[in-house]
Amino acid sequence: MNFKVGMISLGCPKNQVDGEIMLEKLNSNGFDISPTIEGSDIMIINTCGFIEDAKKEAIDTILEVAQYKEAGLVSSIVVTGCLAQRYQDEILKEMPEVDAVIGIGADRDIVKVCQKAALGIKTSFFPNREYLLLEGERMLSTPPHWAYLKISDGCDNKCSYCAIPGIRGGYIERSMESIIEEAKCLADKGVKEIIIVAQDTTKYGLKLYGEYKLAELLKELVKISGIKWIRLFYCYPDRVTDELIDVIAKEDKICSYIDIPLQHCNAEILSSMNRNGSYESLKVLLNKMKSRIPDLSLRTTFMVGFPGETDKQFEELCQFVKEIKFDKMGCFAFSPEEDTPAYDFDNQIDESVKERRAQVLMDIQYSITEDANKDKIGKVYEVIIDEVSDDHCIGRSYLDSPEIDSGIIFKPISKHNVGEFVNVKITSYDGYDLLGEEI
Numbered sequence: 001m002n003f004k005v006g007m008i009s010l011g012c013p014k015n016q017v018d019g020e021i022m023l024e025k026l027n028s029n030g031f032d033i034s035p036t037i038e039g040s041d042i043m044i045i046n047t048c049g050f051i052e053d054a055k056k057e058a059i060d061t062i063l064e065v066a067q068y069k070e071a072g073l074v075s076s077i078v079v080t081g082c083l084a085q086r087y088q089d090e091i092l093k094e095m096p097e098v099d100a101v102i103g104i105g106a107d108r109d110i111v112k113v114c115q116k117a118a119l120g121i122k123t124s125f126f127p128n129r130e131y132l133l134l135e136g137e138r139m140l141s142t143p144p145h146w147a148y149l150k151i152s153d154g155c156d157n158k159c160s161y162c163a164i165p166g167i168r169g170g171y172i173e174r175s176m177e178s179i180i181e182e183a184k185c186l187a188d189k190g191v192k193e194i195i196i197v198a199q200d201t202t203k204y205g206l207k208l209y210g211e212y213k214l215a216e217l218l219k220e221l222v223k224i225s226g227i228k229w230i231r232l233f234y235c236y237p238d239r240v241t242d243e244l245i246d247v248i249a250k251e252d253k254i255c256s257y258i259d260i261p262l263q264h265c266n267a268e269i270l271s272s273m274n275r276n277g278s279y280e281s282l283k284v285l286l287n288k289m290k291s292r293i294p295d296l297s298l299r300t301t302f303m304v305g306f307p308g309e310t311d312k313q314f315e316e317l318c319q320f321v322k323e324i325k326f327d328k329m330g331c332f333a334f335s336p337e338e339d340t341p342a343y344d345f346d347n348q349i350d351e352s353v354k355e356r357r358a359q360v361l362m363d364i365q366y367s368i369t370e371d372a373n374k375d376k377i378g379k380v381y382e383v384i385i386d387e388v389s390d391d392h393c394i395g396r397s398y399l400d401s402p403e404i405d406s407g408i409i410f411k412p413i414s415k416h417n418v419g420e421f422v423n424v425k426i427t428s429y430d431g432y433d434l435l436g437e438e439i
Contacts, residue, residue, distance in 0.1 A: 003118050004032045006040030008065070009141065010058055011048025013148045013197045013233070015081055019046040020138035022080075022110040027139055029111045037068050042076045042114050049083035049167060051335035058083040066097035076100070076117035080107065082167045088126055099123070104168065105131035129154070129169035135178050143386065145419030146193035146402055147186050151179050151217070152207075155199040157236065159263075160274040160341040161306065161334060164199060171200070173207045180220050187226035192419060193384060194221070195231045195401065202239035215243040222253040228421070229384070231401055233259040237285055238276050249293045255398040256293050261301040265320040266313040269306055272345070279320055286324055297399040299328035304361060305354030306334045307345035314357050321364050327372065328405055329365040331358045366432075373429035380439060383408050383424045385416055393438075395424070406432035413438045 005026050009019035022044065027033050034040040043065045047058035058081075068074040078100040079091055085103040092101050099117045103126035106113065116123050132153055140147055152173035155165050183194060198204065205213025221230055230253050237260055248254050264270050267278035290296050302317060321329065333354035336343045381397035386407065393416055394407050410424045424436040 002030060002032050003041045003114070004034040004039055005042045005044060005114060006034040006037055007044040007046060007141075008037075008061055009046040009081075010061065011046075011050065011054055011082065013195065014150055014153065014199065015046055015048060016141060017138065017148050017150045017197070018081070018104065018107055018133070019044075020141055021133050021136045022046070022107050023139040023141070024137045025108075025110055026114060028137070031111075031114065033139065037065060038073055040074055042078060042117055043068070043074050044078045044080060044110075044114075047079060047081035047083035049081070049086040050163060051332070051337065053332075053335070055083060062091075062095060062098065066095070069097055076114075076120075078102070078110075078113060078117055078123075080104070080110075085126070085129070086163065086167050089124055092122070092124055100125075103127065103129065105129045107133050130172060132168075132172075134172065134174045135182060140189070140191075142402070143418060144190050145384065145386075146195065147191045148197050149179065149183060149186065149194045150174075150197050151201060151204050152198040156203075157200060158274055160272065160345075161303070161337065163337040163340055166339050168199065171203060171207060173198075173204055175208060176205075176213065176217055176220065179217060180224070183221055183224050183227065187224050190226075190419070192227065192421075193229040193231065193402075194227060195233055197233045200234060200236045200239075201232060202235045202241075202244065212239060212241060212244075215241065215247045218244075218247050218251065218254055222251045228253060229255050229398065231255045231257055233401075235260045237262060237282060240285060240289065245289055245292050255297075256295050257297040257299070257398055257401065258289070258293075259299040259401070263301065263303045264306065264313075264317060266309075266316050269309055269313055272308060273303075273306065273342075279316060283320070283324065297327040298324070299330075299401070299405070300326050301330040301332070302361060303332060303334055304357040305349040307336075307342060307349065308347040309334075309349060309357075318361060318364055321361060321368070325368050325372070326365065327369075327399060329362075329368075330404075331361045331365075333358050369432055370429075373432075373434060376426045376434060377428065378426065380423055380425045381408065381436075383410070383422055385418055385420050385422065388416055388418055393422075395422070397424075406434070408434045408436055410436040410438055 048054040076099040080102045100123035105127040106125045154169045154171045156171040265279045383395035385395040387394040426436045428435040
């Protein structure tokens with residue numbers, strides 16, 4: 001009997017890549033992969049456990065799948081990913097509906113784990129996190145025209161609020177040869193856009209080669225035929241080198257787009273976060289990037305309500321956002337995570353204050369985005385098509401990343417397929433989305 005396995009992958013793209021490797025292992029070992037819960041004998045829940053909202057989503061998902069199991073529609077539940085790694089045996093203890101809980105180092109053993117689950121054997125398995133698979137064949141869960149490419153995992157930055165080092169372990173990275181080989185395989189499958197991900201992409205090279213090698217890696221990736229766009233996520237500001245800036249500016253295949261989570265701009269708050277930087281130093285870096293990379297799209301993330309954040313420090317952050325005018329910005333409230341230094345910091349901020357500050361910052365960003373969208377009216381962009389319907393298409397320019405950014409909704413002049421590139425003139429906007437017509 002061929003067992004059918006389904007997967008719900010939560011959280012970040014790095015976790016999604018882990019799930020794709022597991023799915024390919026299962027598929028190549030005789031398991032059928034199901035796209036739905038109802039069609040699955042075994043459901044794998046690949047969890048996130050970074051902050052409170054992510055933990056709640058993971059737990060709610062496990063409980064939802066448990067209802068399918070109670071109804072006889074699913075026979076076994078396997079939990080892996082960051083929540084499993086972080087809480088381990090607590091999950092089996094608190095959720096008897098779960099049949100297996102495995103750590104991230106057990107991804108390579110997912111076939112055996114599912115075989116046991118199918119036989120009704122409970123499993124709890126947490127090998128060394130360094131056994132996490134950084135490479136391997138993947139069953140892509142993204143559309144066929146774009147994919148994530150993970151170059152490293154783990155983190156040594158030790159930000160005081162962050163649970164990731166305790167969950168994922170220390171920084172580890174892949175060889176340049178293996179990354180290039182995987183990129184070629186993705187191109188052979190029809191992938192036209194690759195998105196470079198890691199816990200800290202800009203650190204790449206330091207572990208294996210003793211120096212930063214992201215710029216050199218990008219120079220090799222642009223040589224791959226079939227890949228048209230390369231996009232960078234999770235760049236740590238301290239390690240955005242002049243060489244990296246120059247490569248992004250020079251190479252047409254590398255999108256003038258960089259995701260650089262800053263968390264804050266106030267020097268005291270950043271120091272308390274165990275991060276470097278200040279309003280002025282970050283402004284200098286960002287303005288240098290803007291001046292040297294034509295039409296750069298800057299994405300960032302900020303944290304509000306960090307312990308001790310005063311009204312004045314928050315106002316400084318608001319001013320920073322107004323001055324820099326980020327193209328894309330996310331904001332989340334500080335979540336006190338156990339086993340992190342900030343969990344025990346004095347002067348914790350009230351939840352209502354955190355929520356209000358987050359809303360104020362996002363309102364500022366919306367106004368910035370609205371002004372930017374007005375300025376785009378009349379301009380023409382090369383657009384990759386993500387969705388096709390009878391009377392319109394949805395796509396993105398280099399300014400936008402899939403899944404997290406807005407898109408361009410446009411009227412086509414002929415029939416198109418997903419993954420095609422077309423030129424679109426912007427005619428209007430609707431909230432964060434741009435509206436246009438093919439030319």
